[in-house]
Amino acid sequence: MKYGVHRLTWGNLFDPDNLGLFFQQAKATGASTVEFRPPDPALNGDDRKTAEIRKMAEDAGIEMLFCYG
Numbered sequence: 001m002k003y004g005v006h007r008l009t010w011g012n013l014f015d016p017d018n019l020g021l022f023f024q025q026a027k028a029t030g031a032s033t034v035e036f037r038p039p040d041p042a043l044n045g046d047d048r049k050t051a052e053i054r055k056m057a058e059d060a061g062i063e064m065l066f067c068y069g
Contacts (some may be wrong), residue, residue, distance in 0.1 A: 002032045003030055003033070004033030004063075006024075006034075006035045006067075009034065019056055026062055032050070032062065033064070034065065037067065
């Protein structure tokens, strides 16, 4: 079984410019997944930045799940 958190759980602690810290914080709570709106670089087609975000999640041991809303 996997446990995860939704970005809104973090409220004002979520910093979209520091997803690495967000992934580390989520992992520290025991989560293995995080659900959040796709980051702007992914929506804007920035493959380089999207790959960096993916690597940050992988390095933290986090699986990303995306939602809209």
